[in-house]
Amino acid sequence: MNFLIENWAFVCKGLWMTLRLALVVLLFTTLISIVLGVLATLKNRLLQWTIHGYVELFRSIPLIVNVFFIFFGAPMLGLDLSPFVAVTTGLTLWGSANGIEIVRGGLESVARHQWKSAWALGLRPWQIYLYVIAPQSMRAILPAYTGLLTMLVQATSLGALVGVGEFLKVGQIIIERDTVMTGVSPAFTVYGLVLLVYFVICSLLSWLSRYLERRLGRPVTRATPEEVSTCKHPKSAGA
Amino acid sequence: MDFDFNYLLAQWPALLDGVQMTLQVSVLAIGCSLLVGVLGGAARVMKVPVLAQVVALYVELIRNTPILVQLFFIFYGLPAIGMGLSLFWSGVLCLSLWAGAYQIENVRGGLATVEQGMREASVALSLKPAHYFCLVALPIAFRTSLPAMLNTAISLLKNSSYLQAIGLAELTFVAVDRIATDFRAIEMFSAICVIYLALVGILALLTGRLSARLQRPFQH
Numbered sequence: 001m002n003f004l005i006e007n008w009a010f011v012c013k014g015l016w017m018t019l020r021l022a023l024v025v026l027l028f029t030t031l032i033s034i035v036l037g038v039l040a041t042l043k044n045r046l047l048q049w050t051i052h053g054y055v056e057l058f059r060s061i062p063l064i065v066n067v068f069f070i071f072f073g074a075p076m077l078g079l080d081l082s083p084f085v086a087v088t089t090g091l092t093l094w095g096s097a098n099g100i101e102i103v104r105g106g107l108e109s110v111a112r113h114q115w116k117s118a119w120a121l122g123l124r125p126w127q128i129y130l131y132v133i134a135p136q137s138m139r140a141i142l143p144a145y146t147g148l149l150t151m152l153v154q155a156t157s158l159g160a161l162v163g164v165g166e167f168l169k170v171g172q173i174i175i176e177r178d179t180v181m182t183g184v185s186p187a188f189t190v191y192g193l194v195l196l197v198y199f200v201i202c203s204l205l206s207w208l209s210r211y212l213e214r215r216l217g218r219p220v221t222r223a224t225p226e227e228v229s230t231c232k233h234p235k236s237a238g239a
Numbered sequence: 240m241d242f243d244f245n246y247l248l249a250q251w252p253a254l255l256d257g258v259q260m261t262l263q264v265s266v267l268a269i270g271c272s273l274l275v276g277v278l279g280g281a282a283r284v285m286k287v288p289v290l291a292q293v294v295a296l297y298v299e300l301i302r303n304t305p306i307l308v309q310l311f312f313i314f315y316g317l318p319a320i321g322m323g324l325s326l327f328w329s330g331v332l333c334l335s336l337w338a339g340a341y342q343i344e345n346v347r348g349g350l351a352t353v354e355q356g357m358r359e360a361s362v363a364l365s366l367k368p369a370h371y372f373c374l375v376a377l378p379i380a381f382r383t384s385l386p387a388m389l390n391t392a393i394s395l396l397k398n399s400s401y402l403q404a405i406g407l408a409e410l411t412f413v414a415v416d417r418i419a420t421d422f423r424a425i426e427m428f429s430a431i432c433v434i435y436l437a438l439v440g441i442l443a444l445l446t447g448r449l450s451a452r453l454q455r456p457f458q459h
Contacts, residue, residue: 065400198308
């Protein structure tokens with residue numbers, strides 16, 4: 001346990017880097033997912049096929065190949081990417097491919113009559129999206145998206161393979177250092193602890209995802225005729 | 240930047256070796272993970288005391304930790320306490336444990352769709368619980384959860400590329416190894432992307448064919 005106390009600041013730095021990776025990837029993934037997810041619901045064959053191709057491509061290629069392609073391939077094209085940028089780009093491409101499907105599925109899960117009613121009320125398309133469809137699609141999107149966030153946090157560990165000093169890399173360095181100094185490899189303990197920390201973080205996110213699913217999955221309660229006739233305030237919606 | 244096809248042709252035998260290793264590890268691990276899935280799923284659905292809780296914890300543990308850390312734990316961590324495995328079997332173990340957790344959930348999901356009436360009918364026919372499970376529930380569950388199971392198998396195939404990190408000479412390792420000497424990153428990665436897409440495509444195609452075949456008696 002000694003090495004943990006000695007390396008406390010180092011460990012925190014690694015966790016901070018993991019968090020930064022996850023947040024940057026989350027930001028760009030969300031932006032791309034929303035834009036392309038909405039575009040994928042438009043009735044445009046060319047657009048649909050292009051986005052579908054993008055999604056299938058990045059979901060079919062192993063994530064590690066994707067990251068390595070960018071990390072090793074970019075210099076050949078004259079781009080000088082830092083490991084951090086290479087990893088975030090790779091993870092964003094992969095994450096957004098999953099995110100687009102979640103957003104598209106969520107938007108399409110909203111009943112057709114909502115569109116038609118909004119249209120009949122004279123709302124403009126962007127108003128329909130913003131005020132009618134988006135809020136209702138959240139009940140399908142949020143749980144799945146939190147699940148994606150769990151996968152993103154796990155995927156940031158790939159940074160260790162291209163030299164980003166995130167949590168797993170910090171663990172590796174501590175093991176190497178300790179092995180050199182004491183002659184005994186603390187790999188079992190260190191990797192065990194790394195597993196444990198990831199487990200705690202991701203379990204919290206998984207729990208949040210399940211909570212959102214339960215919470216948002218409740219049927220929307222409507223005012224019953226009795227409630228209306230006795231002028232009681234209708235029960236608020238489940239969300 | 241010119242794309243050199245002749246280089247790829249020259250490297251073709253090495254890539255094929257990589258594909259062979261990828262397939263070997265994946266096929267073995269897919270088999271093991273299915274076994275883990277069926278046994279674990281059975282333990283959870285039958286609510287075997289203690290075992291069901293252990294399986295639940297195992298599933299949570301695998302699903303909430305990065306596969307890369309699991310791999311390092313198995314390959315570098317276990318030898319430290321005298322339980323080291325060879326490179327190849329570390330890879331197979333890691334992939335089997337990872338996919339096994341997902342297969343347990345798939346099997347459990349499938350078994351949940353088997354109606355209670357089936358169980359009652361089996362009791363009426365005086366089938367033993369084990370017979371009920373193997374002969375009645377499992378085949379029905381298998382049909383419903385097959386798409387999910389094969390998706391997990393596809394993910395396993397893709398995740399076999401993580402074994403590159405411990406130095407198993409599978410497809411990604413071969414590519415990275417060659418790039419270190421020849422600096423032909425674009426060619427190599429394009430090639431292995433196409434190979435992975437083809438492998439995933441073939442598996443997905445088989446999935447579609449198999450589930451269509453299994454659904455056939457139920458389409459009217």
